[in-house]
Amino acid sequence: MRPLTLTAAATIPITEAARLMQQHSLSALFIGSPDRLEGVVTDLDLRNRCLAAALSPATAIKSIMTLNPLTIERSASVNEALYLLSSHQINHLAVVEQGQLCGMITSLDLLRLQSDHPLYLTVDIGRCQSHHELITLAQRLPKLQSQLTLFGHSAEHIHQTMTLLSDAITRQTLSLTLQQQGEAPTAWCWICGGSQARQEQLTYSDQDNALIIADGASESDLNWFQHFATTVNQHLAQCGYPLCSGRVMAQHRPWCRTLTSWQRQWQQWLTAPTLHSVAVAVNLLDARPLAGDLTLFESVWSPLSRDIARQERFLRYLAAHAVTCRPPIGFFRQLVVMGEGEHAEELDIKQGALIPLVSLARHRALALALAPLPPSTLNRLRQCESAGQLNREESIELQQAFHFVAKLRLRHHAQQIANAQPVDNFINPNHLSRWEMQHLKEIFLTLRQWQSQLSQHYSVAELS
Known part of the structure; x- marks a missing residue:
């Protein structure tokens, strides 16, 4: 008190x-x-x-x-x-x-009394002497996420808190793996992508990561790093961060490269884009260094924001990618839900709202050569407003939409965690209040309008 x-x-x-x-x-x-x-x-x-x-x-x-x-x-x-x-x-x-x-x-006072407070947890994570200790400690994170949601903390605060803990777990996993495997043969940098890079990660979010290795590494060195990354990815999965179904992980050679190889890869992605290559590259358009030699990351990623803004063709394909996930709203303003199967009468709040918001903010920021770190959706929207590419009303509308949808998702996760159910992103609109349902419809319609504007500006239809 x-x-x-x-x-x-x-x-x-x-x-x-x-x-x-x-x-x-x-x-x-x-x-x-x-x-x-x-x-x-x-x-x-x-x-x-x-x-x-x-x-x-x-x-x-x-x-x-x-x-x-x-x-x-x-x-x-x-x-x-x-x-x-x-x-x-x-x-x-x-x-x-x-x-x-x-x-x-x-609520923050009470949270500080709990042993699961983030500050205590980050200290405990750094003290773990084995992977087993780390895995056991990581099991406390779902409860913490639910507590933060229950106490009414903002989605942005919860995202940042859970990412802070994910970063700490990743760094300690890297450290423990190095202790077991021995000193690395050359300099390296571990980078995270996706929601972790944007500081929007939640418990049970899958992994998106990569390795940059210093030039001059031999084939034997590359094999060492691939074994190292595989061990790290497996331990992170045991800590509650599932392996990426799209294989965007450092254990796979396309995501475990030397500095020069990464520079060449980005040059190819930027100058000869396709719908497929942009869908691959987008996984690391949101990237952040976590451990190792951070100058390796700077050498590859720092020039990207400037280079991307100059590549009109790449931006066009990126626009096409940004509108692939369509908000589930019908012509007559009705919500479009799954018709059958396990998720009948439900809709995917991540695919239908969060990903479109993230994608639109990303495209806007990259087209303006804006590179906030972390590259969070809200940071990008704020920077677009500061740059005059969004007016105050548009910026607030999109930020509030992000907060609202993210809180719906967090509340859904909290209910599933409390009921010991697998966590997913499928919500039943019939469980929402009348105001929540109406607000969700308005958000979907707003996102459809933004997607339509982006599609028309870049003539996306001609790419299909």
Whole structure:
């Protein structure tokens, strides 16, 4: 609990409330008086109800506050606080003693009490002395992801947290494997791709990775690295990150190359693109170095953002790839679900919404030679807005769409983890509220419009 007696009058302007929160490092401000709380305003309220709604900052704070904030007695147990926060899907509780405000407790406070807090887990990961220890520790990650979802953390925060842990597990797996296999014969760099590179990874996400090996490596050296990568990939799979069905992993020779070989491969992908080659290359258009000699990564990937923006033909094929996953919305605005089989009456939220969003943001950023690191979808959208290629309204609309769809997916995963079911991305629209279903339809329609614009601009239909 954080000791707190500060309150604010309901009539103060929003700017004054924001100043108080900044001055006292608060994520929430209680409105009223210590003995009579009228409402509460959180940092999310300032973003969603003020900034996103284009509300004047001179407006009275009462216009965006949540009425009658929940309170808990100072003598209550941690479990009681956890129950209130989770059952009401809120992140802040006013702590009272004899009817007077005396403090505040947040979902983050409770999370810090758990042994599964990310900071504790990253330390524990670095202390693992064997692959068995690491595999055992990784089994705690699904529970953590569910807790973060239950506590109402943003999708962006959950993605970053789970990726932070995935990065730590990958680095420790590399370290333990090197201890077993011996010193590498030459310099190398392990890179991750896909959702891990974008810092959007969740538990049970499959692997996308590759190896860059210093020039001059012999065939024997390449065999050593392939054996090394195979061992790493297998151990990561045991930690809960499945092997990639598309074989985009360092254990396979196309993804385990010398520096010069990688440079030649990218030159071929950029200058002689095909629908197939772009579908392969896209796996590492989102890439991030994790371990080894990072200068090897810089030598290959740093020039790419500039080179890609100059390759109109490659961008055209990349546009074609970006519109391959179509949002499941019909001509009459009805959701299109699976007709039969295991997922009858369900739709794939990843294929139907997340991948189109990721692909559109990627194409926009690469066409502008923007290269945020990490290359997250939200970072790319923000950079496109800063570059003037998206107006403020478009940027907010797409960012909010990403947050909404990602939270639906996280909530679905949390339910499956709680029920000890295999995790997938198929949701039943009939289980959504009326507002959620309507909002999902609007997102699908928006994505269809963006895909249509991209297709027309690059004459994608002529490529098929």
